[in-house]
Amino acid sequence: MVQPILLDEQLCFSIYKAQKQFNHFYAQALSKYHLTYPQYITLLSLWEHGTMSVKQVGQTLSLDSGTLTPLMKRLEKDGWISRSRSTVDERRVDVSLTQKAEDLRDEIFEHVQSCATKVGMDLDEYRAVKASVDKVHEKLMAVSDGDLRY
Amino acid sequence: MVQPILLDEQLCFSIYKAQKQFNHFYAQALSKYHLTYPQYITLLSLWEHGTMSVKQVGQTLSLDSGTLTPLMKRLEKDGWISRSRSTVDERRVDVSLTQKAEDLRDEIFEHVQSCATKVGMDLDEYRAVKASVDKVHEKLMAVSDGDLRY
DNA sequence: GACAAGATAATCGTGTACAATAAAACATGA
DNA sequence: TCATGTTTTATTGTACACGATTATCTTGTC
Secondary structure: OOOOOOHHHOHHHHHHHHHHHHHHHHHHHOHHHOOOHHHHHHHHHHHHHOOEEHHHHHHHHOOOHHHHHHHHHHHHHOOOEEEEEOOOOOOOEEEEEOHHHHHHHHHHHHHHHHHHHHHOOOHHHHHHHHHHHHHHHHHHHHHHHOOOOO | OOOOOOHHHOHHHHHHHHHHHHHHHHHHHOHHHOOOHHHHHHHHHHHHHOOEEHHHHHHHHOOOHHHHHHHHHHHHHOOOEEEEEOOOOOOOEEEEEOHHHHHHHHHHHHHHHHHHHHHOOOHHHHHHHHHHHHHHHHHHHHHHHOOOOO
16 A cells, blocks of 8 residues: 655655745846846856856756757846857857946845845754755755666 | 855755756656656645645645646646536636546556655655755745835 | 867757736625 | 626746757867
8 A cells, every 4th residue: 555645745845846936036036137036047157157158157057058048148138148159169159247247246146135134044044954955956966867767 | 345146055046956856856757657747746736635626736736827727738638637617616627637647646656756765865854854945935935925126 | 181079059849837918707795 | 687806717928947959160080
C-alpha cells in the first residue's frame, strides 16, 4: 500500500511557491523601473562583472541563449544594455551596460534593499535558510547528472 | 556609498536556482509518463482531493485559470483527466481523474519516491529546510499585501 | 591552405506564469 | 421581474525557460 503524497508536505512545492512569491515581490519592488526579476538579475550580473558575452552571462545565471537572447533584446530596447558582436571572436556577442544602467545602479540597489528590509528577516536566519537551500540545490545537481529515467 | 549586491549571496537567487533544478529533476523522473512538474502537482492535488473545479485546483496550487486552462487541456488530451461543465453551477468546470490516472497513481508515487531517495536527504533535515522556506514564503506574502511601489 | 571538430549565438517549438479583459452564469434586492 | 453586482472560467498578450536545431565562426591538424 502506497501512502498518498501530500502536496503541502513536499519541499519542492514549498520552493516552487516561494520562488513565485519572490517573483511577485520583485515585480512590485521593480515596477517603477519596468524590470522583471530575470531582467534584474541579468543587470546584477553585469554590474558585478562588467561587459560579458551572452554565454558568460548565461553561466552566471544558469540560463541558456534561448532565454537570454529575447530577454537581452528587451533590455536593449529599454536602454539598459547594448549588444555587439565581438571583434576578437565574431561568434561572441558582448553585452555591456549603458550609462543609464550605470547611473541608476545605486538608486536601484537602495530601493530594493529598502523593500527587502520590510520583509523583516534576521540576518543569521537569512544565511541559514540560504545555506540549506544551496545544499538542496547541490544534492539535486548531483543526482540529476545520473539517470533517473531508467 | 552603496555596496554591490552579489548574486551568489542572495536567497532569492538560491531559491530561483533550486526551483529550476527541481523542475529538471522531475522532468527526468516523470519523463516516462510525459508529465511536467506543474502537470504532476495538478494530478497530485486531484489524487488528494478528488474531483474539483478549476478554481479550487487553482487555490491548492496558487495558479490562476490563465495557467491552468491550457495545462488542463493538455492533461485531458493525454488522457489523465476529464473536464465538464458543472450541472449545478454552469460557470464551474469540474475536473476529474480518468481511470488511467487512478490506475497509475501508485506506480507513479513509487517511481517518484524511488527517484527522490537517490537525492539522499535526511528526513529531519528535509523538514527543517521546508519549514524555513515556508517561513520565508509567509513573510513574503505578508509584505506583498502592502505596497512596495511607493 | 583545406578541412574536420568544436564553440557560440540565434531560432524554433512547447510549456508554463500572470495581468487584464471578456463572457457567461448566478445571487440579490427593489 | 429585472437590474445590478459577484463569481467563475476562458481568452489574450507579454515574458520567461529549455531542448533541439541551425548558422556562423574559430581552431587545430594535416
